[in-house]
Amino acid sequence: MKKGIIVLIGIVCLACQKDSSVLTLQFELPKQIKEISGMVHMPQTKLIWALEDSGNKNVLLGLDANSGDIKKTCTIVNATNVDWEELTKDAQGNVYIGDFGNNRNTRRDLCIYKIGASQLDASFAKADYKISFSFPEQKEFPPKKTERLYDTEAFIEYQGYFYLFAKNRSKNFDGTSLVYKIRNAAGVQQAQLIGKIKTCDTYNSCQITGAALSPDESKVVLLCHDKVFLLAGFKGGTVLNGTKTLFELGHFSQKESIAFIDDNQILIADEAEKKGRSSMYLTSLRQLKTKP
Numbered sequence: 001m002k003k004g005i006i007v008l009i010g011i012v013c014l015a016c017q018k019d020s021s022v023l024t025l026q027f028e029l030p031k032q033i034k035e036i037s038g039m040v041h042m043p044q045t046k047l048i049w050a051l052e053d054s055g056n057k058n059v060l061l062g063l064d065a066n067s068g069d070i071k072k073t074c075t076i077v078n079a080t081n082v083d084w085e086e087l088t089k090d091a092q093g094n095v096y097i098g099d100f101g102n103n104r105n106t107r108r109d110l111c112i113y114k115i116g117a118s119q120l121d122a123s124f125a126k127a128d129y130k131i132s133f134s135f136p137e138q139k140e141f142p143p144k145k146t147e148r149l150y151d152t153e154a155f156i157e158y159q160g161y162f163y164l165f166a167k168n169r170s171k172n173f174d175g176t177s178l179v180y181k182i183r184n185a186a187g188v189q190q191a192q193l194i195g196k197i198k199t200c201d202t203y204n205s206c207q208i209t210g211a212a213l214s215p216d217e218s219k220v221v222l223l224c225h226d227k228v229f230l231l232a233g234f235k236g237g238t239v240l241n242g243t244k245t246l247f248e249l250g251h252f253s254q255k256e257s258i259a260f261i262d263d264n265q266i267l268i269a270d271e272a273e274k275k276g277r278s279s280m281y282l283t284s285l286r287q288l289k290t291k292p
Contacts, residue, residue, distance in 0.1 A: 020251035022287045023268065027068040029278040033061065036269045036278050037153065038087035038210065039257040040095055047071060048267065048280075049120065050257065053101055054083035060095070060120070065261075068280055078126045079113045085153040085256075086210065088162075090184070091217070093117035096162070097127075100152040105142040105169065110134065110152075112162065112182070129186035131162075136190045137178075145171040149178050153256065154211035156220060156239075160184050163239055164191065165208045165222060175199040175206045179240060195240045197222070199229060210258040212266070219285070221266060223258040226251060228266075228288060247288040253279075 029036065039050040048063040058081040062072030076097070083101025090096070097113040112131040119125035138150050147170060154165040166178040175198045180191035199222075200206040210223035220231040220239050226249050234242035249255075249268075257269040265284045272278045 020249055022247070022283050022291050023249055023251050023281040024283070026267070026280045026282050027066075029063070029068050029269070029272075029280060030070055031277065033070075033278050034272045036271060037085050037101075037256045038098065039063075039259050039267070039269060040087050040089045040212075041065065041259045041261050041267060042089075042093065043261070044093070048259065049087060049095060050269070051084045051087050051097060052081075053085055054081065056081055056084075058084075060087070060097075060115070062120070072120070072123075074115075074120055074122060075124050076113065076115065076127055077124050079130075082107070082109065086155050088156050088211070088213070090157045094128075095120070096155075096157060096184075098152065098155050098164075100155075100164070102151040103169065105138070105148045105150045108134070108141060112155075114184075114186075131182065131184075131186060131189060133182055133189045133191050135178075135180065135193075137193060149176070153209045154222060156211050156213040157184060158213055158217060158239060159237060161237075163194075163211075163220075165197065165211055167207050167209065169207075173201065173203040173206075175201045177208050181238075194238060197229075197240070197244070199224065200227070200246070205252070209256045212258045212260050214260045214263045216263050219263070221258055221260070223255055223268065225253065225255050228258070228268075228283075230285065230288075247291065249283075250291075251281075 035052045037053040046065045050061045058076050060074045085101035086098035095115045100110040113127040116128050151167040153167050162182040164180040177197045179195050181194045208222050222229040228247045230245045253270040255270045259267045268281045
């Protein structure tokens with residue numbers, strides 16, 4: 001997501017909130033990483049694979065999980081970074097690039113790329129396959145300002161399906177996020193609308209900017225600029241039929257990336273402010289749940 005008026009308002013009002021009882025600064029990211037918009041943690045290699053959004057190269061960055069240093073780069077030669085907004089993985093360690101950033105709700109070329117786990121060892125790789133999709137509820141490009149519900153910056157892979165949590169950019173924002181389901185299979189698909197999530201009603205604090213599934217597949221975390229929503233207790237092949245809990249981070253920045261280290265610990269990254277550096281933070285579900 002590009003910085004604009006809404007983000008600037010948040011920076012002016014809230015950038016001074018640097019202390020948080022639940023976030024620990026792990027490290028600052030290298031200067032060349034300005035717009036980290038998605039990441040996954042790979043415990044076997046002790047790397048965090050990350051990507052940047054539109055205007056950046058079609059490259060995945062392998063970061064040292066302890067220092068943030070760039071240890072590997074992997075250029076995806078058969079993919080274009082139109083607006084890469086999210087990175088997720090499946091139980092086998094394959095990763096998926098969500099090229100579905102759609103700030104103006106005008107795109108007709110939304111897609112997901114699969115990168116096989118073994119491909120990440122190479123400096124240049126090809127996506128195993130591409131999933132092109134559309135939202136059947138969207139009839140206009142762009143829709144009316146009150147119906148701009150089709151930007152996306154968050155998804156997970158769960159039991160052979162992707163779950164996409166749309167970012168609401170509508171006028172008269174009310175915290176509604178449409179949730180779509182897509183089969184993890186190559187080809188052209190229409191996303192299936194399976195429900196909605198209501199976050200909260202403050203535009204710049206309640207838009208969903210990232211998602212992650214816990215390794216035991218029992219929990220999903222949804223990231224906002226100063227909040228995390230926990231989905232848990234879901235059954236029956238959908239992530240929407242459990243409980244939803246809100247946790248305040250006590251810290252505002254342009255947070256766009258979230259990843260589980262294990263079933264408790266969570267990494268969160270933000271994009272760099274002007275003349276600043278992107279940062280990586282550590283928290284845990286235990287900390288979030290015990291915060292007064």
